[in-house]
Amino acid sequence: MIEVEILRDREGRVQECRCQGEIPPGMPEEGRDVEVGVSTLLRTAVLGLRDYLKLDPEVEDEPDRLVLRLRRDHLLNREIDAILETMLLGLKAIEKRYPEYLGIREVSADSVRV
Secondary structure, rough: EEEEEEOOHHHHHHOEEEOOOOOOOOHHHHHHHHHHHHHHHHHHHHHHHHHHOOOOOOOEEEEEEEEOOOOOOHHHHHHHHHHHHHHHHHHHHHHHHHHOEEEEEEEEEOOOOO
């Protein structure tokens, strides 16, 4: 199963996204499709932040784990929100259809111990 954790700041803005897990070999094809969809949404958000907004998000990209951390530019909050909330809408649509393959959890960054 793939698990995505969305960390929000005090204003409710996404500041970090942690994704880990994978679909084990031998699972139905729809499981692989979920894995590809999640990966594509996350990596597209990174591209938007880097190439469109010219920001420098911190990205840890490993085979079964991807972490995206962003130091926000307050002048670009609206644009950043558009990219990250659209990513999250896509993830939630996948989770709704395939809850056996994807779980999403949203938490306040203040409640997370690092």
